Amino acid sequence: MSTRDRILSLYAFAPLNKLETFKSSHPGGKPIYFDLSGLAENEPLSADAFEIVSTEATTEQHDIGVLTVKLHHRLLPLEVILKYKAWGDTGVFTRDMTFVNRGQKPLSLASTPSLSLTLPGGEYTLRYLYGGWGEERQLAERKVEAGSFTIHSVKGRSTNGFAPWLSLRNEDTQTEYLAELAWSGNWDMSVSREPNSWPGALRERGVDVMMAVHFDFGGAYQISSGTEFVVPRIAFTVSSGDMDDAANEMHRYQRQFVFPHTQVNHPLLVQFNSWYPYQGKITIEDTKRLADQAAALGAEVFVQDAGWYNQVDWSEELGDYQADPKAFPHGLEELANYVRNNGMKFGLWVEIENAGIQSRLFHEHSGWCLSYNGKPLIFSDRCQLDFSNAEVRAWATATVDRLVQQYGLSWIKIDYNIDIGDRFDPHGDEGLGGVLYQHIIHYYRWLDEIRVKHPDLTIENCASGGLRFDTGILAHVHTNWLSDNVDPIASLALGYGCSLQFSPEVCNHWMVGDTDQGAVDVSKPEGWWSFLFRVPMNGQFGFSSRVFQWSPALQEDAHSNIALYKNVREIIAGADVYHLTPQPKLIRPTGWMALQYVNDDGKMSVVAAYRLQDDLGEQVFRLRGLDAKRSYEVTRDGHSVGYVTGADLMKIGLTIRLDEPWRASIVELRGQ
Incomplete structure (x- = not known):
């Protein structure tokens, strides 16, 4: 069956220009119903509230089947464009949805779920991922009973608490459903089941699943006349196998169609990072000593982490990206050249979305920050720059351009250490409720512009570890720091959870040692040393340790384990897990x-x-x-x-x- 025929067979439309449901067969033999839902101007966004304007089925490259449906609300001047895609042979479908205000006045969207479906009856097990700082992606499960189970992210970072991902297994039909929301801001998710009116019939009721962007203040988003609102993409798959089978379908979709590819990071580069040995207090002598040892052990890129620019406090001086003249009296160029002469690429850490409260950037441009009640939103010692502001994007582009050219960067680690919440001053009357949404959309676009301008630059995403780690941002970067928790024993669970949600090549973690200061107990046996190195080999691998203190035996063990990783990394990078x-x-x-x-x-x-x-x-x-x-x-x-x-x-x-x-x-x- 051709892709065009396959996608046409997956969705059925009611006659008389009335859209009722999208109906899809699955391995369990019963239908799944993809329903429109939500609320606009107190009017429902249910399927029967719309009439079909047009439908079109096409096929794109790589056997991607596309079904486009244009709808018009029966009571409101609101157009909805639905685009469903079947991504080749991955088994994954996505839905994109765009709302267009065709009227003369603003329209208020109170709820616009990216995913809104009803699964057939049966006994269900729900699995989801939870965890804050240092405990990212712990797998939890629960039986789906009567009522509603709701989780969300309202801290401003998509995965600080929960991940926008779920698995539902129908235990009766042995069918696995898996969905993830491609969004890096706030979101809501619910799994619900209404009780029946007769005893013992709960399992016959369908299970309702919803995933949606969470607007500012938990309220509505206003679209002005003639403008549009694009809902974050949902990806969905169904498998007759187990959770790994469904997850591997999602991984193939991620790998083939979501993650950007760069030959610079192929095969996956072994990194050395300067953070843990010195944690922001470093000099040119220290870094040269680290670079010598890192190169000898097999590192392929040396990343200078936070603190290279600060004179007093690296966090409070975010945004003033000039090398510290005391630590680097001849400029950072000296270190960059030294690293390259050691046969490694050179990388640098920035936190481009934030400004420290003691920085020149903040004092000169505090109006660039997101605000609330007329004042910049300051958390701890920083504020978040608003990337919907063209001046902010211009500054960020000029900053990265300068750093890449001045230091010959091959790698940039972009961190994000702030929980900004969901309460912001609006930008006038336009886009009410969508301040964080607009920031994220423009940040995505900025990342794309940087990748186009600097195709030989590997971009690593980080957010206090893995607190903004989702397929929304991974469509614009190359790899992601898994967690700031580098304890080798805890890192086992962290790597497990990451390789469940994501294809392993974007799960980046390091060997640090027995302590967070990068110390390795050289009195312990070699079997323990190898354990330290092999724990973070489950994706992209690096190390950040006090290598200059290592004994010859530990150095030999490190060298052999790094060589072992290099021997298996190409299998791991493109693998089912x-x-x-x-x-x-x-x-x-x-x-x-x-x-x-x-x-x-x-x-x-x-x-x-x-x-x-x-x-x-x-x-x-x-x-x-x-x-x-x-x-x-x-x-x-x-x-x-x-x-x-x-x-x-x-x-x-x-x-x-x-x-x-x-x-x-x-x-x-x-x-x-």
């Missing part, structure tokens, strides 16, 4: 954790296995996604141990033995 164990606890985890990465044809695979506290020293893991007829060479921690068929690895399993707790093994499987 199977979580062979439950997510370990963030604190005092027990048992084992194991993740399996499989490339798209099943020819190559990597298993990362970790023995935790108080468990048996041997585990058998039944692998997935391999070619049953193929023979695989098994290489454990860089040493070949024989050949096994794919059938045996999937039916009998892969046996891994680790003699002590807090040990790790990286197993490569290369098909012959």
